[in-house]
Amino acid sequence: MLITYVVHVEDKPGVLNRVASLVRRRGYNIESLTVGHTDTPGISRITLVVDADPSAAARIEANLYKLVHVRRVENVTALPTVYRYLALIKVTATVETRTQIMQIVDVFRARVVDVATDSLMIEVTGTDDKIDGLLEILRPFGLLEVARTGQLAMTRGNLPRAASTERHAPEAEPVDAAISFSV
Amino acid sequence: MERLTGAEILWDCLVREGVTDVFGYPGGAILPSYDAMLKYPIRHVLVRHEQGATHMADGYARASGRVGVAIATSGPGATNMVTGIATAMMDSVPIVCITGQVGSKLIGTDAFQETDITGITLPVTKHNYLVTRADEVAPTIREAFLVARSGRPGPVLIDITKDAQQSSCLYDWDAAAPSESVVRAGTPPTDTSLRQALELIRQAERPLVLAGHGILLAEATEEFRQFVDTTGIPVAVTLLGIGALPASHPSNLGMMGMHGEAWVNTAIQEADLLIALGMRFDDRVTGNLKTYAVNAKKIHVDIDPAEIGKNVPVDVGIASDLRDVLRAWQPSLGRLQLGGWYDRITELKGDSAVRDIQNMPDDGHLYAAHVIHDIWRVTEGRAIVVTDVGQHQMWEAQYYRHEQPRSLITSGGLGTMGFALPAAIGAKIACPDAEVWVVVGDGGFQMTMCELATIAQENVKINIAIINNGYLGMVRQWQEFFYDRRYAATPLLSPDFVKLAQAFGIEAHRVEARRDVVPTVEAARRHPGTVLLDFRVEQEDSVFPMVPAGADLHRMIRRPTPLAETGADR
Ligand SMILES: Cc1ncc(C[n+]2csc(CCOP(=O)(O)OP(=O)(O)O)c2C)c(N)n1
Ligand SMILES: [Mg+2]
Numbered sequence: 001m002l003i004t005y006v007v008h009v010e011d012k013p014g015v016l017n018r019v020a021s022l023v024r025r026r027g028y029n030i031e032s033l034t035v036g037h038t039d040t041p042g043i044s045r046i047t048l049v050v051d052a053d054p055s056a057a058a059r060i061e062a063n064l065y066k067l068v069h070v071r072r073v074e075n076v077t078a079l080p081t082v083y084r085y086l087a088l089i090k091v092t093a094t095v096e097t098r099t100q101i102m103q104i105v106d107v108f109r110a111r112v113v114d115v116a117t118d119s120l121m122i123e124v125t126g127t128d129d130k131i132d133g134l135l136e137i138l139r140p141f142g143l144l145e146v147a148r149t150g151q152l153a154m155t156r157g158n159l160p161r162a163a164s165t166e167r168h169a170p171e172a173e174p175v176d177a178a179i180s181f182s183v
Numbered sequence: 184m185e186r187l188t189g190a191e192i193l194w195d196c197l198v199r200e201g202v203t204d205v206f207g208y209p210g211g212a213i214l215p216s217y218d219a220m221l222k223y224p225i226r227h228v229l230v231r232h233e234q235g236a237t238h239m240a241d242g243y244a245r246a247s248g249r250v251g252v253a254i255a256t257s258g259p260g261a262t263n264m265v266t267g268i269a270t271a272m273m274d275s276v277p278i279v280c281i282t283g284q285v286g287s288k289l290i291g292t293d294a295f296q297e298t299d300i301t302g303i304t305l306p307v308t309k310h311n312y313l314v315t316r317a318d319e320v321a322p323t324i325r326e327a328f329l330v331a332r333s334g335r336p337g338p339v340l341i342d343i344t345k346d347a348q349q350s351s352c353l354y355d356w357d358a359a360a361p362s363e364s365v366v367r368a369g370t371p372p373t374d375t376s377l378r379q380a381l382e383l384i385r386q387a388e389r390p391l392v393l394a395g396h397g398i399l400l401a402e403a404t405e406e407f408r409q410f411v412d413t414t415g416i417p418v419a420v421t422l423l424g425i426g427a428l429p430a431s432h433p434s435n436l437g438m439m440g441m442h443g444e445a446w447v448n449t450a451i452q453e454a455d456l457l458i459a460l461g462m463r464f465d466d467r468v469t470g471n472l473k474t475y476a477v478n479a480k481k482i483h484v485d486i487d488p489a490e491i492g493k494n495v496p497v498d499v500g501i502a503s504d505l506r507d508v509l510r511a512w513q514p515s516l517g518r519l520q521l522g523g524w525y526d527r528i529t530e531l532k533g534d535s536a537v538r539d540i541q542n543m544p545d546d547g548h549l550y551a552a553h554v555i556h557d558i559w560r561v562t563e564g565r566a567i568v569v570t571d572v573g574q575h576q577m578w579e580a581q582y583y584r585h586e587q588p589r590s591l592i593t594s595g596g597l598g599t600m601g602f603a604l605p606a607a608i609g610a611k612i613a614c615p616d617a618e619v620w621v622v623v624g625d626g627g628f629q630m631t632m633c634e635l636a637t638i639a640q641e642n643v644k645i646n647i648a649i650i651n652n653g654y655l656g657m658v659r660q661w662q663e664f665f666y667d668r669r670y671a672a673t674p675l676l677s678p679d680f681v682k683l684a685q686a687f688g689i690e691a692h693r694v695e696a697r698r699d700v701v702p703t704v705e706a707a708r709r710h711p712g713t714v715l716l717d718f719r720v721e722q723e724d725s726v727f728p729m730v731p732a733g734a735d736l737h738r739m740i741r742r743p744t745p746l747a748e749t750g751a752d753r
Contacts, residue, residue, distance in 0.1 A: 013313070018305065025306045055492065062489035062502075068310040068330055068365045 002031060003057040003077045004153050007046040008038070010069040018067050019046060026063060028052050032150035043071065047153045080156040086123070086149045087131045088113075092142030093120040101141060108134045119144055184355045189317035190219035190348040193281070196324040198223055199356060202252050204243065204612050206236040210256025212296060213283030215348035228612065228641055231633035233260050235605035237267020237338075238631070240278040242606030244271075245592045246567055247613035248402070250331050251278040257285055258296030261342070262303065266599060268338045269307040273596025274423060275400060277336035279327050287315040287344040300342050309337030310365075315344045318352040321359035334367040335487045336400060369486040372503040372511055380458075380482045380499045381515050387456035387480075389524045390416045393439065393468075396423035396595070397461015397485060397505050404428075404588045406509035407460070413516045417528060419447045421462045422580055423595045430564065430584035436528065440468035442577040445728045445739050446531035451476050452737045453527070459483045461505050464494040465596070470736035484508050545697045551575055551650045551720045555582040557700040558620060558648060561708070566618040567592065567610050571603035571627035573657040575650035577726045579622045601630030607645050608637060618708065621647040625677045626655045635687040638713050646707045647715040649680055653722045660725045664740065684715040691715040 009015045016035055023030050032049040050060060057075060064073045093101050093115075101120055105112055110124035124134055131148065187195065193216055197205070204226045209217045220227060230236040233255040240251030255264055261282040271278045284290070285297045301311045310330045312323050320343065327339040384390060398407050404427055411418055411434050418428050419439040428435045437444040439451060448470075451457065457479045462468070464483075469475045472494060481497040483490075488502035501508055555578050558566075564586040570576040570593040585591050592610055594602040603623040611619045628649050638645065659673040684691035690710055694703050694717065707714035727742035 014301070014305075017302075021305055059489055059493060062487075062491075066309075066335075066367055066487070066489060068367075071364065 001051070001053065001077075003050050003052050003054075003060070003075060004081070004083070004151065005046075005048045005050070005061060005064065006074045006076055006153055006155075007048055007064055007070060008072040009044050009046055009067075010071065011037070011042050011044045012069050015044070015069045016046070018069065019048065019064065022063055022067065023048070023050060023060065026060060028056065028060060034150035034152055047151055049151055074155075076153050076155050081153050082156060083127055084125050084152045085128055085131055086125045087135075088145075088147045089122045089124065089135065089138060089143065090119055090145040091122065091138045092118060092144060094118065097141055101138070104134070104137055110134060184353045186351050187354045188215070188219065188349060188351045189314075189320045189343065190216040191222070192317065192320040192352075192354050193324065193343070193348070194219055194223040194225065195354070196321050196356070196359075197225060197252065200324070200328045201249065204228060205252040205254050206230055206239040206243075206609065207254030207281075208233050208236060208256070208260060210258075210260050210283065210296070212257035212285055212345050213254065213260070213281075213343075213348075214256075215345060216254070216281075216283065216343070219348075226612075228608070228637065230605070231636050232631065233263035234267050234601065235608075235631055235634045235637065237264045237278065237280060238270065238599075238602050238605035239609030239612070240280070241267060241271045241274075241276050241602075242569060242592055242609030243613040244276050244278055244609075245274075245606070246589055246610035246617070248589070249613065250328055251276075251609060251613075252281070253278060254281045256283045256296070257300070257342075258298045261298055261300035264340075265304060265307065266597075266601075268304055268340065270594050270597045270599040270602060271338040272307045272309065274594065275336050275396065276338065277331040278338045279324075279331050280338060280340045282340065282342045283348070284313070284342045284344045286346045288346070290315075290344070300340065304340050307338070308340050309335075311340040311342070313342045313344075314347050316352075317347050317350045320347060321354060321356060322361065325359050326361035326365055329361045330365050333365075334369065367487075369488070369503040372501050372508050376499055376501050377508070377511050380501065381512060383456055383480050383482060383499060384414065384416075384458065384516075384519075387416075387519065388521075389454045389527070390414075390456040390458060390519065390521070391450055391454040391479075392416050392418040393421070393451075393457055393459040393462050394418050394424040394427045395421045395460060395462025398424060398427040399461075399588050401461060401486070401505040403461075403506035403509055406506055406513070408432075409513060410509050410516065413513070414519050415521055416458065416519060417450070417521075417525065419443070419451060421465075421468055421595075422593065423591075424462060425580060425591045426585045426588045429586045431586060438580050440465075441470070441730045441732070442581065442726050442728065443468070443730075444581075445741065446528060446533070448728075448730065448736045448739060449531050450528055452478075454479045457481045459485075459497075460509075461485060463490045466494075466732070469494060470730045470734050470738075474735040476736075547696075549695060549697050549700070549718065549720050550724055551578045551652070551718070552582050553697050554648060554650060554694075554700055554718045554720065555579050555622065558622075558704055559583045561701060561704045562618060562620065566590065566620045567607075567614065568620045568622055569593070569603050569607035569610055570621075571623040572598045572600045573624040573627060573655070574652070574660060574724070574726050575622050575624050575656070577657075578650070581726075583622075600624075600627035603627060604631050604647070605634045605637075607647075608634060608641075608643055611643050611645050612641075619645040621645060623647065623649055624656060625649055625651040625653065625680075626675055628680070629677065632683070635684065635689060635715075639687045639689060643713060644711060645713050646704075647684075647713065649715065649717050650720055651677065651680070651717050652720050652724065653677070656724075657726070659723070660729075663723070663725065664729070665731070680715060680717040689713050689715055691717065693717045693719065695719045
């Protein structure tokens, strides 16, 4: 299943590399990774989505917390959380199709951010599904270019930080065939 | 506050961190630091290969508990350190490695001897740093030492550009104090988990402690001994846990795992409670996880939360400092009624006389087990023994009965051949009053034997026992058992080790008969300088028992009976 972590890191050179390398090194695939500044100077926030089973998820979390530049890790997967992606979509728009596209954009609560003679640029935020849906509907008009970010996540309300690693002693299933056959 | 160069700050910080010895090899990018070194009260040991410097720092740290320091130049100097860093990482050993780097303006240009050593070592260090300015030197060194020795210890690398060494800045040690936010020291144990664990311990009828390296790293041997003495619970040790409890302690059953004692592995499979203390259920001790200790509840205490539940699901996991946990448990502990369990273990042990090689007649063959056993007898189990990797390593673990903590130094997690000789030099320099023995194979010795020159130049007194079987023995054993005796690339032609040692000015003897072992070992101990002993042992001997990789822990290959008479093992 897809596990979402919110990782607060010190904004030091190479910190992204350390986080990404750790996930690679432990044998998991990054589905999505987004990084940006926070309101605290020197602290960045990484939203990391990894495909892992729940026991592996606990281990990835504990390993992330071992990185010296990681201040806090939260596994928000099971918490009430708002997830958002952002996409910029450039679509062919002729005089005939322009109005139609703009109506679709309205329905999706997206915005037109650039108009050219033969194309429109649309900005949309929302869940993965919503963006996929919009892309599907726009495809017949002729998609010229699509840029999508990774996922952002934030828990709703003011939840206690119960899920953060500091208090975690995760349990896990045994790994299959993790035996090394070397001398 | 004074104005110092980055190089001077480096040494001043090391002195203030309590460093008295460093192991290194100079080169262009680290030259400013070598130049400044002469002004500071630090002994520099010139190694013959940077891998040796890292193993020396490692042996130094394992023997003393202090942080070991290695230093090298950029490029090839730095890459030569990688094996030693990975070795320290796998065994949680606190070392700090300092490398020179090309000038900061040249980084990223493929300049002469530039290599991305922070990138290369990222997955094999606990943390690493690239320092490009003199004013970053002091805070970095201080933080690096804190990171290396706190929580689960490990290697830290600091890469310092040449210009950061050369330029100067105002130096203020106090202002460079590290933030505690870098420390990952587990969490204090919760009352609930402590109570749950105690409940399991009280109810257990066949409990067993699995004692690992963490007991030594947490400096918790006293507390551990109290735990064992109070409860009476029998103890099995991992390879790196040897020394956590004296071998002569009546509750110490011996080593578990691939080449552990048969009765220990069987006891693990029959136990109803495993109390894992500072060990990580490595595949070399569990065998097949699906059939591992299926009847046992498990309590796992480790300072690293990432270890808990990693390989084996646990009933109670406590990610805390082991010493805190043992201290918190102690007042609530009582003696368990384990008479039946000990009877069962005694039954499993069977006739220990079969293993008693001390009383075996000398049949003209020299077995590695004899050599180890005799070294143990002569040194009364009180030497620091540093082993390499292979059959001799397992025989050492089986036949040298260690009485003291930190007295077996060996590469467990990475299994690094070439480790022993340099690590022993480090151990001896850390503990000059200790008697240090190297137990090394003919193969592994040749990987780092250049460090004999370091021994000669630095006047180090150690004793080297080469267990010379003419093979890469452990690999040959696998070929014998699992590859139909096809000995591909395992027969080994070696130089005359006696003449070789003599070329370095080192005393050396060849030993071919059992009766000569004790007198030669005694003479070596008395000799003021290093002595190398070339023990010509039985060539196709194997280590028993053996749990084949991935097999069930209780399905061990036992020593075939005819060989039992020659006495190496059952
Ligand atoms: C650097 C390195 N290369 C290869 C190996 C694989 N290996 C494990 S044991 C062994 C044989 C060791 O031979 P020797 O040093 O003669 O010791 P023996 O087993 O004969 O006692 C080898 C090649 C290793 N552990 N480390
Ligand atoms: Mg050999």
